[in-house]
Amino acid sequence: MTQPQPKSSPLTELCSALPSLPMRLREVGRFVAANDYDATTRSMRELAAVAGADPASFTRLAQALGYSGWDELRAALTEARRPVQPSPFSGRTKGRRHGPNADVTLVADKLEAEAAGLARISASSVATAAKALHAAQRIWIAGFRSCRGVAELLNYQLRLFRPEAVQLVGGSGPEDLDLGAFRAGDAVIVIGFAPYSTASVLSARAAHRSGAALIAIADTIAAPMAEGADHLLLFEAAASPGFFPSLTGAIAVAQSLAAVTFALGGAGAKRRLKETEARLAAMSQYVAEKG
Incomplete structure (x- = not known):
């Protein structure tokens, strides 16, 4: 036939x-x-x-x-242009080792791969992207599905010293309402790895159309949400063993962006951070340590 x-x-x-x-x-x-x-x-x-x-x-x-x-x-x-990946997670389980020490070996291999991936992150690229964040009037952060946690972490850290300028895409309602609010002078951070969420690609395209600075934290230069990006910050997702791709590199990039953006903010950023800390202390947000 x-x-x-x-x-x-x-x-x-x-x-x-x-x-x-x-x-x-x-x-x-x-x-x-x-x-x-x-x-x-x-x-x-x-x-x-x-x-x-x-x-x-x-x-x-x-x-x-x-x-x-x-x-x-x-x-x-x-x-x-949409990637075809019918089994992106279960397909990673093939070839798993068996035996009395297989679990320990898997952990050791994963930790080794994570460390090697972190060492290959471009420090200069992250520092350059942080300058774009520092210069931006507003910062939008888009991360969906498994990348939502990375986006929320970056959103939290940046808001500690730039509370009025940072917003999570879709944080207060449907993300498509935020996409129409992107403007030139803004910076939009989009986080993703294969298989890429539709929402991340739409966010990146909306940023591109608006003239905002697009910063893509992605696993490959071929990522659809990285096309047209002003800054591409690569992390390794697939090299680590396990059924699920690694987000360790994405978290490291996000925290590095926050750290450098804060340093570039100088005395003003330090003052706003202290104000935030005082407000959190006044609201008893942390458990008091016993003397």
Whole structure:
């Protein structure tokens, strides 16, 4: 029995169709093929302005490829960029060692891998990104699903000395309401690793469209939420053994960002930190130590 052939990607369809397209549509098609990320994140009018084309030409291009319009082609391009990972966690359990000391060996191997991963984090990249945080009018932090804890930790530490300027995306309601509030002059931190949450990718794209400085804390340069980032801070997630990827590096990056941003804040940051500490003490937030 003949096996069905997998459907080709929309980009492959586009490139194959280019020679047969009219000259103007061919130019628009080449622009889309060379800027497929922008094609999935920017409006048709924005794309047309950059390409120097009529917005309607994008609709005609989509129809020439067999789509009902630009929105359908754009949706196909977006879907084609989505990674396919049916079993991202259970697939990591293959090849696990067995025996009387297997558990101890797993812990030792994991600790060794975590230490090696931390050593490969770029200190200079983190320091440069912290300068962008220091200069930002507002700081937004986006972390979802397993990355939510990292986002909340960074949010807490930054708010100790910049309480008025830091906000967790989706912290007070649906995250899509916050995405529309991103502005140029803001900094947006997005945290993620494979398999990437849809919300993290949407947050990164919203930051890119708004003109805010995008800081991606990611496991690879190919991460979809890292595309177009002004600062990419890499951590190792998959190198550590165990059924679940490691967040140790992401936590280390987050805490380093907070530490350097505080240092850059100088006397003002120290004053606000002391004010926060005094308020927490007055509210008896910590257990008093017995003398």
